Amino acid sequence: MIQQLFGFLSYYIPELICIVLMTTLLVLEALVKEEHGNRGKIIGYALALLSITLIFLFKNLGEAPVYIFHNAITIDPFSTLVKIIMVLGTMGAIFLSYSSKDIYTNLKSEFAIMAVGVLIGGMLLASANNMLTLYLGIETLSILSYVLASFKRDESTSTEAGMKYALYGGLSAGVALYGISHLYGVLGSIQFVDMITKLPGLEGTNLAIVMVSFIFFFVGLGYKISVFPFHMWTPDVYQGSPIPVTAFFAIVPKMAGLAALVRVSFIFFDGGSLLAVSWTGLMLLISAMTMTVGNVTAIGQNSVKRLLAFSSIGHVGLMILGIVTLNKAGVQAILFYGIVYMFMTLIAFYITSHLSDMYGTDSYDVFKGLIYKHPGMALIMAAVLFSLAGMPPFSGFVAKFNIFSVIIEKKLYGIALVAAINSVIALYYYMKLAKTMIFDQADGDVKVTGFTPVNQAVIVALFIPVLFLGIFWEKVMTISGNASLFIK
Amino acid sequence: MNGILNWILWLPILGALGVIVTPKAKENVIRMVTLFTTSITLILSVLLYLKFDTSTADMQFVVKFPWIEQFHINYFLGIDGITMLMTFLNALLFFICTLSSWTVEKNVKAYFALLLMLQSTVFGVFFSLDFFLFYVYWEVMLLPMFFLIGIWGGENREYAAIKFFLYTFFGSIFMLVGIIALYYASGKGVDSFNILALQGGKFVNETVMIFGHTFSFEHLFFWFMFLGFAIKVPVFPFHTWLPHAHVQAPTAVSVILAGVLLKMGTYGFLRIAFPIFPQAAVDYSSIIAWLGLISVIYGAFCAMAQDDMKKLIAYSSVSHMGFVMLGLSAMTTQGMNGAVLQMFNHGTSTAMMFLLIGILYERSHHRWIVKPDGSKGYGGLSTKLPKYTTVFIIGMFASLGLPGLSGFISEALIFLGIYQKFTTITVIAVVGLLIGAAYLLWMFKRMFFGEVNPETEEYDDMNAREVFYMIPLCICVVVFGIFPSPLLNVMKASVGQLVDLLAKF
Numbered sequence: 001m002i003q004q005l006f007g008f009l010s011y012y013i014p015e016l017i018c019i020v021l022m023t024t025l026l027v028l029e030a031l032v033k034e035e036h037g038n039r040g041k042i043i044g045y046a047l048a049l050l051s052i053t054l055i056f057l058f059k060n061l062g063e064a065p066v067y068i069f070h071n072a073i074t075i076d077p078f079s080t081l082v083k084i085i086m087v088l089g090t091m092g093a094i095f096l097s098y099s100s101k102d103i104y105t106n107l108k109s110e111f112a113i114m115a116v117g118v119l120i121g122g123m124l125l126a127s128a129n130n131m132l133t134l135y136l137g138i139e140t141l142s143i144l145s146y147v148l149a150s151f152k153r154d155e156s157t158s159t160e161a162g163m164k165y166a167l168y169g170g171l172s173a174g175v176a177l178y179g180i181s182h183l184y185g186v187l188g189s190i191q192f193v194d195m196i197t198k199l200p201g202l203e204g205t206n207l208a209i210v211m212v213s214f215i216f217f218f219v220g221l222g223y224k225i226s227v228f229p230f231h232m233w234t235p236d237v238y239q240g241s242p243i244p245v246t247a248f249f250a251i252v253p254k255m256a257g258l259a260a261l262v263r264v265s266f267i268f269f270d271g272g273s274l275l276a277v278s279w280t281g282l283m284l285l286i287s288a289m290t291m292t293v294g295n296v297t298a299i300g301q302n303s304v305k306r307l308l309a310f311s312s313i314g315h316v317g318l319m320i321l322g323i324v325t326l327n328k329a330g331v332q333a334i335l336f337y338g339i340v341y342m343f344m345t346l347i348a349f350y351i352t353s354h355l356s357d358m359y360g361t362d363s364y365d366v367f368k369g370l371i372y373k374h375p376g377m378a379l380i381m382a383a384v385l386f387s388l389a390g391m392p393p394f395s396g397f398v399a400k401f402n403i404f405s406v407i408i409e410k411k412l413y414g415i416a417l418v419a420a421i422n423s424v425i426a427l428y429y430y431m432k433l434a435k436t437m438i439f440d441q442a443d444g445d446v447k448v449t450g451f452t453p454v455n456q457a458v459i460v461a462l463f464i465p466v467l468f469l470g471i472f473w474e475k476v477m478t479i480s481g482n483a484s485l486f487i488k
Numbered sequence: 489m490n491g492i493l494n495w496i497l498w499l500p501i502l503g504a505l506g507v508i509v510t511p512k513a514k515e516n517v518i519r520m521v522t523l524f525t526t527s528i529t530l531i532l533s534v535l536l537y538l539k540f541d542t543s544t545a546d547m548q549f550v551v552k553f554p555w556i557e558q559f560h561i562n563y564f565l566g567i568d569g570i571t572m573l574m575t576f577l578n579a580l581l582f583f584i585c586t587l588s589s590w591t592v593e594k595n596v597k598a599y600f601a602l603l604l605m606l607q608s609t610v611f612g613v614f615f616s617l618d619f620f621l622f623y624v625y626w627e628v629m630l631l632p633m634f635f636l637i638g639i640w641g642g643e644n645r646e647y648a649a650i651k652f653f654l655y656t657f658f659g660s661i662f663m664l665v666g667i668i669a670l671y672y673a674s675g676k677g678v679d680s681f682n683i684l685a686l687q688g689g690k691f692v693n694e695t696v697m698i699f700g701h702t703f704s705f706e707h708l709f710f711w712f713m714f715l716g717f718a719i720k721v722p723v724f725p726f727h728t729w730l731p732h733a734h735v736q737a738p739t740a741v742s743v744i745l746a747g748v749l750l751k752m753g754t755y756g757f758l759r760i761a762f763p764i765f766p767q768a769a770v771d772y773s774s775i776i777a778w779l780g781l782i783s784v785i786y787g788a789f790c791a792m793a794q795d796d797m798k799k800l801i802a803y804s805s806v807s808h809m810g811f812v813m814l815g816l817s818a819m820t821t822q823g824m825n826g827a828v829l830q831m832f833n834h835g836t837s838t839a840m841m842f843l844l845i846g847i848l849y850e851r852s853h854h855r856w857i858v859k860p861d862g863s864k865g866y867g868g869l870s871t872k873l874p875k876y877t878t879v880f881i882i883g884m885f886a887s888l889g890l891p892g893l894s895g896f897i898s899e900a901l902i903f904l905g906i907y908q909k910f911t912t913i914t915v916i917a918v919v920g921l922l923i924g925a926a927y928l929l930w931m932f933k934r935m936f937f938g939e940v941n942p943e944t945e946e947y948d949d950m951n952a953r954e955v956f957y958m959i960p961l962c963i964c965v966v967v968f969g970i971f972p973s974p975l976l977n978v979m980k981a982s983v984g985q986l987v988d989l990l991a992k993f
Contacts, residue, residue, distance in 0.1 A: 010706040182664050377865060393628055393632070401664070404664065408668040409668075409672050411696060413698045417665065423661055424654065424657055427653070427657050432650075437647070438638065439639060473556065474557065477558060481558075
């Protein structure tokens with residue numbers, strides 16, 4: 001019995017390390033003597049433990065799926081790969097918080113605590129194999145996110161962001177729970193495996209209830225990944241939150257929510273049943289609306305944070321298309337997209353953060369003439385913007401190509417055209433920022449500070465995958481493909 | 489010899505790296521590195537021409553490596569007769585543009601690095617025989633162009649750069665959908681991204697469903713490809729980006745844009761849209777012909793109305809590329825040969841015109857034939873600038889199709905080809921030639937004859953560098969006007985193969 005338990009735990013090491021990290025961080029923070037003392041060592045400790053987590057995750061990547069804690073959690077390559085993306089995103093955000101002026105010095109280790117907490121929730125969500133774990137994951141993820149959003153506690157925008165996030169999040173979690181309870185009522189179980197056995201026999205009222213319940217359930221996840229029409233909170237929260245928090249929000253909760261959505265879609269909606277057809281139809285509609293609304297709204301923005309918020313809405317819209325096909329190629333495309341999106345988003349936020357620390361604002365103006373002030377960073381930022389728009393030879397193109405490829409394989413030409421037109425719109429607003437950086441002359445002769453050699457090295461290191469995966473993407477595609485094999 | 493295409497493709501990138509590592513202050517070293525690279529590329533492309541086997545329509549100098557095996561994407565290069573001409577044109581024009589850019593003062597290092605990168609991507613488009621690789625080069629080409637227009641362009645450069653970029657991207661994203669659809673329609677097999685293997689009308693019987701309606705795969709996706717290429721050519725009504733891009737771009741970039749980039753569009757029809765969708769191409773040939781005709785007439789009338797001479801030449805490009813579309817739509821041996829020949833000849837003659845405008849602009853800093861306030865921009869140039877006038881006359885007459893110069897032969901061939909098929913269109917298109925002669929001669933009269941404008945009195949005639957880089961173009965225009973067989977022989981087999989294929993449908 002005990003041996004069996006420990007055997008299970010060996011797969012759960014990454015999460016355990018994170019839990020240990022979170023609790024020890026709490027203690028370490030309490031030991032810091034001066035309130036405004038340097039938290040460098042604490043941050044270093046957090047990054048070191050997260051790196052160890054990564055090693056264990058990479059080890060798990062090749063293993064066959066296991067179900068632990070009475071089938072509440074599944075550790076399969078899919079969840080592991082999503083966790084790798086999330087851990088990398090968390091590390092990126094924590095590293096950024098160290099140099100960012102947006103996070104006050106005395107709060108830097110608290111940021112790490114909260115971020116690791118959200119990460120644990122995200123890991124739970126990615127691995128959830130029953131409705132209860134899934135809901136727990138959403139809540140763990142959410143509650144700490146509300147605190148993160150209001151981290152700049154003396155600024156009204158940040159407080160507003162936290163409040164807005166909490167209100168919307170609380171409401172959506174409630175709706176989701178309502179849906180889950182009805183699912184339990186009709187299907188008689190919270191275990192995914194037991195629930196699906198009841199699905200084919202449903203008819204009449206029960207089928208209708210299940211359909212509506214799934215939509216309610218989708219509301220909860222939809223808020224987390226901010227799809228239309230649940231995206232309203234995103235720009236305000238992204239703008240109000242400190243930049244490292246925004247970078248974190250753009251990656252970790254999104255990837256966790258997407259992972260849960262992918263898993264639920266694949267487990268419950270297989271084949272050509274009425275439920276599956278209506279679910280994929282819903283996803284198609286949501287995806288088209290999300291892309292269009294996100295991209296069209298992004299055009300008029302003058303704050304880089306808001307721009308990235310709306311563009312992230314557009315990207316999620318595109319990623320959801322990988323679910324529509326309900327095949328492994330779709331999951332493969334989503335995972336590849338997730339990896340690339342994580343790197344691109346981190347770089348964009350890093351550069352924005354250093355510039356806005358210097359100027360105290362994140363409007364497009366701070367990017368004016370960056371090419372003359374700091375050519376290297378301006379070129380990297382321009383490349384990342386073109387990559388986000390899906391231009392070759394950058395990896396954003398390959399990600400987009402894969403999504404297009406899976407939907408065209410299913411002959412969904414209509415949505416392919418919507419996505420095509422959306423990528424033209426997206427190119428336009430990314431190009432506006434690129435234009436500001438490269439064609440406009442800088443106001444005055446201000447030297448750009450903030451790009452310390454270490455920060456620059458990290459940005460370059462993050463940029464290498466963006467470039468490399470645009471040309472030699474086969475290996476990562478294979479890894480994503482293997483990770484999508486055990487989805488069910 | 490097999491690796492020669494690799495050399496031509498990657499040498500400019502090596503040169504660009506060389507420019508990047510050169511210290512910023514050593515501007516002359518940067519210029520010399522660029523000149524050295526482009527001249528080696530030119531020599532290599534002449535070598536390529538000498539080694540080229542004109543008797544076969546097969547791809548030559550083929551290079552093929554697997555790139556992404558999972559999707560059967562290859563690094564697959566090769567050239568046939570059509571691309572041989574384009575390769576030579578590209579190498580020649582970049583060599584000349586390097587010389588003409590000698591006077592660029594702003595940020596020399598970045599300028600020449602981008603110019604070399606642009607050359608490599610253009611070679612990439614012409615060499616690629618793998619659809620994915622082709623698309624990558626087609627798109628990447630936009631990046632150096634965007635920066636070259638946006639940084640070194642005229643007053644309204646940002647607008648022009650963004651418009652150029654967005655327009656082309658809009659067309660090419662539809663092409664991407666078409667490429668992926670072709671990949672799945674051909675069964676995801678080993679050759680599903682192989683442009684050559686997709687050719688030959690393999691999709692005639694395929695159908696697709698969109699929103700419950702059944703369409704013929706071939707006829708639908710022909711338009712996807714058409715959009716991508718027609719914007720690049722540009723065919724009316726997709727031409728509106730061109731005047732802006734041309735007017736704002738620096739001289740060398742205008743030359744490249746008109747000289748080779750527009751040819752990528754018609755090349756796309758020759759290599760991709762027509763051979764892969766022959767049935768649709770034949771069915772829609774009258775639409776293509778009418779669009780070509782509208783481009784010819786409309787472009788010519790627009791050119792006539794311009795007071796800015798660069799805009800005038802830009803619209804004349806729309807008109808001349810319309811002739812290429814007419815030749816393509818004929819689908820006969822003469823028409824196709826004429827179209828490919830016109831691609832080459834327009835490349836040389838229009839390059840001459842843009843270079844000449846650039847030379848004059850460096851002296852006067854304006855391009856007005858008639859200034860906005862109604863006064864003459866120039867006048868009586870012929871008495872002050874004899875050398876310049878001579879070269880201008882050669883370029884202008886080549887452009888308007890005077891017998892004995894290059895433009896005449898290609899236009900005559902196009903008319904010969906199309907007359908058998910669309911008689912009405914031929915008759916109307918001839919009017920386009922007439923208008924072409926009118927606006928060019930009218931411009932010439934206003935600038936070179938009449939009273940000497942006091943502003944233009946002190947202009948220097950062309951210097952040795954300018955004369956030197958105009959000579960190769962003058963030779964091309966004159967020699968190929970009298971003796972076009974070196975060009976026709978090279979493309980004969982490849983064009984013949986395409987005409988034979990289209991004749992089956």
